[in-house]
Amino acid sequence: MKLKKKIPLIDQHDKFGFWGGKFGGNFIPETLKKPIEDLTKEFEKLRKDQKFIKKRDFYFKNFIGSPTSFIKLENLSNYLGGAQIWAKVVSEANGGAHKIYNATVHALICKAMGKKYIIGDTGAGYAGKMLSMAAKKFGLKCKIFMGAKDIKRQKPNCDAMRKNGAEIVPVYSGSQTLVDAVSECMRYWVSNCDNTHMCVGSTVGPNIFVKICGWSTAQISRELKAQLKEKFKKVPKKLKLINCVGGGSSAYGFWSEFIDYDKKHIELIGVEAGGPKKSLLHAAPLSRNAKIGILHGAASYVCQNNEGQIHETESISAGLDYPGVSPIHCFLKDTKRARYTYATDEEALTAYQLVTKFEKLNPSLEPSHAFAETIKIAPKLSKNTILIVNSCGDAKKDRDILKERLGKN
């Protein structure tokens, strides 16, 4: 298994849609073969169309607000000693997280295909909120599938979805979280694929959804590359890019421009959700060595039992609370290009407290997992090591959880 250079990772799959010969693919019911084939053709056409690229860049700039800023966390760096800590503040993007890139591109594709209805899944509520924003912007009718447990714990984002005119469909099956929302969204698409476009909220699902999402979030690393050259004149010699991983869309978007670099030069670190410290449940298939399985139309490392039943997961972060992970991260793991680890709920909360104490930054619980790892390694590293965290979400949505766990508003 080997990575190729100069070819975007999203395109390094075989004709059946597998990365590294075994991750990804299209494990889908017959009914979805045609809509997926249509979508694939459309996307391959659009991404080569200069007019479409111009349109995308226009909305990225004027609707999303690209570029998001790249800042040094001076106080946190000084406090911890060791490496310099920087943040790419992707939470500045319209809506408050990276999910807006994928949502905007899907809405543009939906329009191009002449469909009037768009559906999507959501865990933390960001993917849903952003899709509802994009749908409103482009005049599409929008339905969001969300686990009943997540509807309760991410209320601010649900309020936003409703305000944008989207319908939230609560999902009561299974663990009532993201995994069930994605299943229900796919079921709805099976029944309505003739007039409805489906957006998958992360780099997961059948092959084409991994590609569209990765192609969209890749904007983050294009911006970062330019910003690095601006601040440091060139890409620094010792660089580590640290990102939380749920499905893996923000991590892929943060890393895509840097995958060709040697890992001794630029290390890629993915941080999964370890769940509560004393719990056996987690949502960390990569770092806790889950076996390969099939979930939501793709093969990836999946938390499951040896009979192939998908495990329930547990994490304080709804956005990371998912038993599977992107096939492209499985590929990055097996080729050893990226390193994956996890942070527990408690570590993420502590990291949140430390970051907000020292910096004018309010990272949601997802990027707080990435900060937890950063805080762990920074003191052991030299001053000329640059750690960059993708602060990909804003903590407004976590208001209730933070209040309950930390007694803070």
Next chain:
Amino acid sequence: MKKNSLINQSFQNAKNEKRPALLTYTVAGDFTKKKSLEILKSISNYADICELGFPHNTPIADGGQIQTSAYRAIKNGVKINDVFSIVSNFKKSKKNKPIILMGYYNMVYQYNENKFILKCKKAKVDGLIIVDLPYPENKKFASKCKRNNINFIQLISPTTSKSRLTKIVNDSHDMIYYISMLSTTGGKLKVSAKEIIKQYQKIKNHNKSKNVVIGFGITEKTIESLKKADGLVVGSAICKEITRSIKKRQNAVTNVINLVKKLKNKIK
């Protein structure tokens, strides 16, 4: 594959009686291992072919009724090997009744493809439907099944393109499953019987010798209108009856037998 498989024979028997074959679908282990075998045995007195589902907890192509049955079975501790032992036990007294196992690919994958097929062979499974392993991804697995005298059943849907349809029919074994409409299992029939039969006929026209069954949305109310088909599959309506019986504290086995009898009478 043997020329005259049990599946082929069952369709032939139904044809001799000038009616479509009746195929039932129940979930293995719903609502207990014992009861599920009991249900299977008793409905097989009226059904021509019995489909038995592997319960899976992330079934992306199943609607509420079958999900409920599957969750119930998993909660009752049903394992893959239990499914095989239900089949073996069934075949002890009903050796001429074809059994088709139906499930999602992850179960086969975790069990190991070769081991899974061997186990099917031992238990005398007649056919397999893997919902999320479409053509052409299923080519290798389908031919492995064929070599072991197990029918791999291809699915065709209203969205299947013409060129794809030709290839799928050419690659199919004794039976093809036509999905009546864009829906998960258990949806309400939203397409006219006439339109469904028209699509069905397109498949038949490719190869008259293939047995084509229609499934999804078939209930007591709709079954008669599709009588022209080689076979008709009823699943969610049966699962729903089990759920209803449990809720009402009635005998699920008797209720399901009565439902299947009624279904059979409608197509006689």
